[in-house]
Amino acid sequence: MTETILVRSARLSDGRSADILMRDGLVAELGTVTSRADRVIDADGLLALPGLVDLHTHLREPGFEQSETVLTGSRAAAIGGFTAVHAMANTSPVADTAGVVEQVQSLGDAAGYVTVRPIGAVTVGLDGTQLSEIAAMATSRARVRVFSDDGKCVSDALLMRRALEYVATFGGVIAQHSQEPRLTEGAQMNEGTLSGQLGLAGWPAVAEEAIIARDVLLAQHVGARLHVCHLSTAGSVEVVRWAKARGIDVTAEVTPHHLLLTEQLVGGYDSRYKVNPPLRRDEDVQAVRAGLADGTIDIIATDHAPHPLESKECEWEAAAFGMVGLESALSVVQASVVDTGVLDWTDVARVFSRIPARIGQLAGYDRGIDIGAPAEFTLYDPKASRVFDTSRLRGKGVNSPYLSTTLPGQVIATVHRGYATVLDGELVDAETISRHSSAQDAGVRHG
Amino acid sequence: MKHLLSTRDLGRDEAIAILDVAEDMADVANREVKKLPALRGKTVVNLFFEDSTRTRISFEAAAKRLSADVINFSAKGSSVSKGESLKDTAQTLAAIGADAVVIRHQSSGAPLVLAESGWIDAGVVNAGDGTHEHPTQALLDAFTIRRRLHGRAARGKALDGVTVTIVGDILHSRVARSNVWLLTTLGASVTLVAPATLLPIGVAEWPVTVAYDLDDAIAARPDVVMMLRIQSERMHAAFFPNAREYSRQWGLDDERLTALGPDSMVMHPGPMNRGLEISSGAADSAQSTVLEQVANGVSVRMAVLYLVLSGTHLAGEKSVSDERTVS
Numbered sequence: 001m002t003e004t005i006l007v008r009s010a011r012l013s014d015g016r017s018a019d020i021l022m023r024d025g026l027v028a029e030l031g032t033v034t035s036r037a038d039r040v041i042d043a044d045g046l047l048a049l050p051g052l053v054d055l056h057t058h059l060r061e062p063g064f065e066q067s068e069t070v071l072t073g074s075r076a077a078a079i080g081g082f083t084a085v086h087a088m089a090n091t092s093p094v095a096d097t098a099g100v101v102e103q104v105q106s107l108g109d110a111a112g113y114v115t116v117r118p119i120g121a122v123t124v125g126l127d128g129t130q131l132s133e134i135a136a137m138a139t140s141r142a143r144v145r146v147f148s149d150d151g152k153c154v155s156d157a158l159l160m161r162r163a164l165e166y167v168a169t170f171g172g173v174i175a176q177h178s179q180e181p182r183l184t185e186g187a188q189m190n191e192g193t194l195s196g197q198l199g200l201a202g203w204p205a206v207a208e209e210a211i212i213a214r215d216v217l218l219a220q221h222v223g224a225r226l227h228v229c230h231l232s233t234a235g236s237v238e239v240v241r242w243a244k245a246r247g248i249d250v251t252a253e254v255t256p257h258h259l260l261l262t263e264q265l266v267g268g269y270d271s272r273y274k275v276n277p278p279l280r281r282d283e284d285v286q287a288v289r290a291g292l293a294d295g296t297i298d299i300i301a302t303d304h305a306p307h308p309l310e311s312k313e314c315e316w317e318a319a320a321f322g323m324v325g326l327e328s329a330l331s332v333v334q335a336s337v338v339d340t341g342v343l344d345w346t347d348v349a350r351v352f353s354r355i356p357a358r359i360g361q362l363a364g365y366d367r368g369i370d371i372g373a374p375a376e377f378t379l380y381d382p383k384a385s386r387v388f389d390t391s392r393l394r395g396k397g398v399n400s401p402y403l404s405t406t407l408p409g410q411v412i413a414t415v416h417r418g419y420a421t422v423l424d425g426e427l428v429d430a431e432t433i434s435r436h437s438s439a440q441d442a443g444v445r446h447g
Numbered sequence: 448m449k450h451l452l453s454t455r456d457l458g459r460d461e462a463i464a465i466l467d468v469a470e471d472m473a474d475v476a477n478r479e480v481k482k483l484p485a486l487r488g489k490t491v492v493n494l495f496f497e498d499s500t501r502t503r504i505s506f507e508a509a510a511k512r513l514s515a516d517v518i519n520f521s522a523k524g525s526s527v528s529k530g531e532s533l534k535d536t537a538q539t540l541a542a543i544g545a546d547a548v549v550i551r552h553q554s555s556g557a558p559l560v561l562a563e564s565g566w567i568d569a570g571v572v573n574a575g576d577g578t579h580e581h582p583t584q585a586l587l588d589a590f591t592i593r594r595r596l597h598g599r600a601a602r603g604k605a606l607d608g609v610t611v612t613i614v615g616d617i618l619h620s621r622v623a624r625s626n627v628w629l630l631t632t633l634g635a636s637v638t639l640v641a642p643a644t645l646l647p648i649g650v651a652e653w654p655v656t657v658a659y660d661l662d663d664a665i666a667a668r669p670d671v672v673m674m675l676r677i678q679s680e681r682m683h684a685a686f687f688p689n690a691r692e693y694s695r696q697w698g699l700d701d702e703r704l705t706a707l708g709p710d711s712m713v714m715h716p717g718p719m720n721r722g723l724e725i726s727s728g729a730a731d732s733a734q735s736t737v738l739e740q741v742a743n744g745v746s747v748r749m750a751v752l753y754l755v756l757s758g759t760h761l762a763g764e765k766s767v768s769d770e771r772t773v774s
Contacts, residue, residue: 188555193649197455199555199579199621202648268563269556315533317554317577 002418002439004028006037010048010379012369013345020048022375025418025440030371041423043379046412047345050353050368051083051376052330055146055175055253055360056229056301058322059085059116061107062100063092068306068396070107070116071430076304076326076395077114078421081378081411084115085304085326086360089126090151096121096132098140105142111430112437113421117360120144122163122174126152129159131166138170145361148175150229151276153211155181160215164224173251173359175227176215178236179277183207188317190263190278198266200316203278205233212236216243216250227359228252230303232277234287241296251359253301254288256332257323261285261401271312271319272401275305292351293342299356302329306397324397331407334382339408345382375418384410394427448754448761450562450571453580454629458763459605462632465750465761466590467602472749475512476742486515489756492545493519494536495574496552501717502574502584505741506549509748515756518545533557537566545569547756555579570755578619584716585625587747589633591736592671594743595712607634612664614640614697615675615724616686618647622716623675627655640664641697644686661697665707672707673714674699674725694723701728712736 007020019033029035054077060068068076070087077085087104089095095104101118108116120137124130126149137144147167154160154176167174184207189195191202212228216239219226228240231252240252257275262282265273273279291297305322312319325332333352337343343351349368357365364374386392388402414422419436421428454462475483491510493503503519510517522536533552540548547570550558555577562571575581592609593601611630617623617639630637631654638656639646650657658664665672677693687693694700699713704726707713713725713734721727730737754761 191648193652196618196647196649197624197653199577199624201578204648269559310532313532313534315552315554315557315560318533 002436002443003039004037005039005041005415005418005420006033006035007041007043007048007379010043010046012048013349020369022415022418024443025375027369027371027373027375030369039420041379041413045383046379046381048369049081049345049378049380050349050365051378051414051416052081052352053356053360053362053365054082054085054302054304054326055299055356056150057085057087057304057326058090058306059087059104060306061091062103066308066396070104071111072395073304073306073326074108074111074113074116075427076324076393078414078416079394079411079427080326080328081330081380081414082114082326083376083378083414083416084117084357084362086117086119086146088150089119089121089148094121094125095119096124098133098136098142101137101142101144102140109437112433114416115362117362118142118144119146119148119175122147122149122154123159128152128154128156131159131163134166134172135170138172145172146175146227146359147172148177148229150175150177153177153179153181155211157214157218161218161222164219164226165222168222168224171361173225173227175229176211177229178208178211178215178231180207180211188274189266190280192263192281194263194266198269200266205235205280208233208277209235209239212239216240216248219250220246220248225249230255230258230277230301231288231297232258232280232284234284237287237291237296241291244296251298252296253299254292254297255303256300256325256329256336257401258288259285259292259300259336260332265401269316271314271316272323272399272403274316274319274321275323276321289337289340289342292337298351299359300329300333300352301356302326304395306395307399309398312399322399324393324395324400326395327393328388328400328402328407330380330411331388331409332402334409335407375415377415378411379413380409381412382409384408386410448759448764451582451751451755452558452562452571452573454582454585454625454632455580457629457632459632460763461761462586462589462629463603463605465586465754466593468754469586469590469743469747469750470602472753473743473746475749476746482512482514484514485753486510486513486756489515489546490544491515491517491547491549491752492540493517494522494540494548494550495520496522496550496557497575498523499551499575502551505744506574506748508745510752512745513749513753515752518543533561534564534566537561537564541567541569547572547752549574551575553577572751572755575621577621579621580625581621582625582629583744583748583751584622585629586751587740587744588626588673588714588716589629590743590747591714591740592712594739595736605633606630609635609671610638610667610669611635611671611673612638612640612669613673613675614661614664614699616645616677616681617641617650617675618645619678619681620675626673627653631655638664638669642687645681661703662706665703668708669711671712671714672699676716676718677720677724690723698724698726699729700726704729704732707734709734714740716740
């Protein structure tokens with residue numbers, strides 16, 4: 001028997017106020033609850049959102065444990081309101097075999113803070129020349145459904161065609177990192193007036209848009225499904241909008257930072273703003289917000305990319321690409337699209353939980369917070385306002401672009417599989433999580 | 448002046464003040480003893496992450512004429528992946544007691560990162576960063592133009608109405624960028640001439656006129672034609688087909704020199720590719736200022752080191768924090 005938790009007077013994303021009772025990992029009662037519970041959380045004034053699902057997370061393990069581990073990344077996810085993350089394949093060794101994806105999955109299970117779903121590499125070693133053992137990964141214990149060479153683009157058109165077809169065989173999807181490699185050799189920031197003045201090699205929008213255009217046409221031709229990672233330009237939104245109008249089976253994601261930040265930040269050569277794809281113009285930020293509002297862009301995903309201090313504490317060109325994003329994601333989404341009236345909280349539940357789970361074929365998220373559904377949700381205080389600093393980070397990376405800026409909102413509690421991973425705005429300790437997690441596993445086996 | 452990081456940050460009065468101090472420094476070169484005691488006891492480090500013998504010896508001569516102690520630190524190839532980081536190097540120099548760091552770096556923005564890092568408290572002088580800026584080169588170019596036009600009466604003057612045509616690889620040129628900002632700040636009209644492949648995206652928003660045809664630009668008889676060095680590696684990256692074609696279209700050859708007439712200056716920051724972007728006839732002509740530029744470079748760098756190390760506040764000077772573009 002696991003702990004029962006009662007959440008009192010939470011506001012659901014549709015505005016209704018409700019008590020939520022959790023028992024045996026499921027939402028047992030919803031509405032006005034009179035049953036007793038082992039633990040009561042007073043959620044007056046708090047918003048209950050279904051557990052956030054990140055389709056694009058770099059957990060770095062195995063191989064880059066100085067940047068992040070599955071455990072530290074899981075903790076960063078939980079404090080950000082996530083209950084599931086998809087771990088990108090660019091580890092060392094690369095997640096291109098059943099062994100590696102099963103290892104990542106079991107590390108995630110052992111950590112117990114969130115569901116960790118491994119993403120498999122499309123090509124061996126992310127080299128872009130030979131398909132990896134996609135069937136082995138799809139039929140492994142990890143049951144991989146999303147395949148990506150993220151960090152690198154599957155740029156060879158024939159290989160991309162074959163990958164789309166082959167992955168469709170197993171009901172999976174290719175998540176493409178759209179970056180034409182020749183057009184972005186040595187590229188450092190968005191190509192435009194500013195890059196010319198700063199003397200930084202430009203990263204043209206067309207390098208992203210040309211690959212997306214090619215890929216949607218390939219997907220149409222072979223009848224496969226395509227997912228576009230971290231789309232960042234107004235032109236990309238136009239291409240995806242056109243593809244969807246033609247009935248092409250494509251989904252697209254945008255990161256919180258591309259919804260909020262612009263290339264103007266690069267002016268001081270502060271490498272915290274160095275990211276792939278690069279920060280774009282204000283027109284692009286407005287276009288991706290509009291694309292998210294009209295459904296052209298299906299989901300938000302963090303592209304959480306932790307790096308050790310020395311990879312960022314240096315001149316711009318030597319610095320690594322990437323930002324941490326799990327801990328700040330919901331606040332940045334609130335600042336960029338909720339407080340600006342682009343999305344309401346029901347939309348956020350859709351683009352940051354239900355649809356990413358559907359793309360990743362992760363069960364249990366279709367109904368949101370509902371009786372009988374798995375207890376995966378987060379309690380969020382949208383009225384809070386705080387200066388975001390390193391004390392807010394729970395992963396190993398401190399390469400956040402938001403340090404010293406004021407962000408709205410704070411995650412107060414997160415519930416995963418019916419047990420709390422975050423309480424009173426702080427992580428529950430690893431031992432307690434591990435105990436709850438094992439109890440749940442035992443319950444699942446016996447139940 | 449705490450640092451000199453770019454010419455984009457310089458105001459008009461501030462730029463004129465630097466050029467005027469450089470005039471004073473130039474007078475020193477005409478003395479029997481070419482040395483001032485102004486910076487005695489100060490340590491200047493020439494921190495070069497990229498080879499540039501010309502720029503380094505110019506700064507070295509400038510520092511020595513002001514009686515500073517000079518340390519040359521060649522950190523070529525340093526980066527996070529290849530040996531010592533900028534941070535470790537900077538902290539080492541701080542521990543040694545450097546009062547000013549003259550930095551040449553292959554990465555755009557490295558001098559600004561150094562100046563704002565807190566790793567070292569020294570004044571930072573940008574001696575060329577990536578494809579960003581080379582402010583002392585632009586200052587010495589402006590100084591040279593002003594002297595040619597006004598001779599001994601140059602002090603206090605700007606470059607209002609002067610027409611300057613810069614020809615060549617604008618895309619990769621820190622010299623071109625620094626000159627565009629400085630010369631236009633001083634009132635000059637700048638025209639850039641290059642094939643479209645060697646012009647940066649967004650150049651239309653710069654305060655310049657852009658043209659592709661060098662003969663048309665020369666027919667306009669500008670006061671100054673500044674030729675930029677063409678790096679051989681550009682030919683292998685499809686910026687233009689080959690050296691012959693580049694030279695025919697955008698090289699200052701003897702015919703174009705004749706068309707230009709005797710009243711226009713011919714400038715080149717060096718080192719020159721004779722026969723490629725400039726003919727020997729043009730380089731060695733009476734209009735050529737190439738050697739004056741080298742001599743004036745020492746005077747200008749003396750002025751900059753003096754102003755940075757003496758902490759002199761110039762009219763119209765902004766603080767570094769005002770200059771940053773953060774939204």
